[in-house]
Amino acid sequence: MADTQTSTPAPERSRFQRNHERIYGAAISLFAARGPDAVTMEDIADAAGMSRSSVFNHFPSKTLILATFFTRMTDEVIAEARAEPARDFRSALIDLGRIAGTHAMQQGPIVAAIAGLTAPSQPLAPTEQATDAAMLTYMLALIESGQARGEVRDDHPASALANLLLAVLTASAHEWVANGQATDLSTLLESRFSLILDGLMQKN
Template sequence: MTVADRPARGTRPANRRELILAAATRLFGSRGYERVGISDVAEAVAVVPSALYRHFAGKDELLAAVIGDIADRFAAEIDAQTDPARTLAAAATFTLDHRPIGVLWEREARCLPAGTQDAVRARMRHARRRFILAVQAARPQIPEHQTGLVAAAVLAVLLGPSFHAIDLPRPGYDALLTELANRALTTELPDPPPAGPAAPSGGLQRTTKRERLLGAAVRLFAERTYTRVSMEDVAESVGMSASSVYNHFPNKAAMLVTALERANGYLQVMLDDTLARAQDPIGALHEMLACYGRFALAHPHLLDLLITETHNIPREQAAPLLQAQREYIDEWVHLLRRIHTDLDATRARVVVHAALTVINDLARSPGIRSRPGIDAVLTAVCRRVLAI
């Protein structure tokens, strides 16, 4: 909803609750729950904050309604399809029409209180189950044990636009997103490797207090969100006093910045090494997928921060990090366009983001990343999405 769409102040439109939900969806998706106040939502629908409380008891209830509503509507849209072949097109249109959906499900839902979050996640699980059944109907030959995995990959492609601002004219965007989702759907997944000896548990850990604190902060930020973790929480998790944390980090933001810069540095170095060894663009992209997949599977909490918490670091430090991330994607786009010479830069960027979102989403799911042979599955799906 744009400013021009707002009802005139002092009017009482019959659909005010729907207008509030639409405004909150846009604001929570673009700014993040912690950065949006009831007054911001009220301003977006041209009412005083007290008018919102006639519909929602507070911001938590409003967020729960936003996420639950979009989950219910997604499930209803999927169930409304009578032709399985049309399911992906309908889902693509829905996710583009409701672009914050991925951010709301994967980032903002974590901001809800435990009891409320459980109820909302039940509605999200219902939507995902309906989608899994639709995928099963659209491609019945998928082995039963792979259906959920394929559906997760397809849904990751469809939710990809939620995590970037790239725009294309409609309905061409719908058609491209449908095609990318169909590529994920029709990927022939490799069989899991035969069971072997269990991987050894344990391993050695860093011994310095600074690194122990940083490792704990990364895990806690990913599990609870950055804004809901205090310096005291980090200290307690490693058995240190809260005051001693400040000998290593001046504040919580410094922990987040250090973690994000370290993750970005790792990816940039791996990119340089891969390009230096590559003989052609296809070989380079194959190896880049493998490297990114290994990073994602080995460091899911760090990956989570790159995706969900960059907006929480100070602007002057966020700018160079975001620029580095854009330039990292630029290298993928450049290589992909050397292979697919008819692909313009904007569409190529959408394709690259779709492939990386598959890795991002699946690697952050504990039940998926622990599957034997998941690295080969990620590579197979992403090669198919990139058409390489």
């Protein structure tokens, strides 16, 4: 029986993806320069050199662009942390805080806009849940490896420790935004992770 499902030919899929990335890149550049609130969909269309309807076909709202950015930034932070040379648990966690802080500081206006849209009733709450889940999975793997090597205390479940670290990361980022991004987020995360590490690390 013939396959009756329609599919987009490969060249068309490729063109769609190129246009998608073109619009996304234009939007992020504008958001970084002006802040998302000051950018309209028409501005994005003009910057991308495309029609307003084309922009809406790819991103029906600015919120969806911010959600895409939030997801990609989290994925990039985790990928960079994983790519660091093999090291002990303390170094791995400090590296994660440094990388997360650096990414956030590089895109301050966008991160500030996202932070204001992640409360339970806000449109980016589901995106934050998904990014938190990805970060939690990475942190859990770090803790379990540290426990297996005898570096991390094993008298508490690894999942509880991972949730604690995630809470510190999230709360610190929101505090940094609320305080006008006046401090170095990487340094703040390193300091707070170090305090927790003093209690987590196995005493020899």
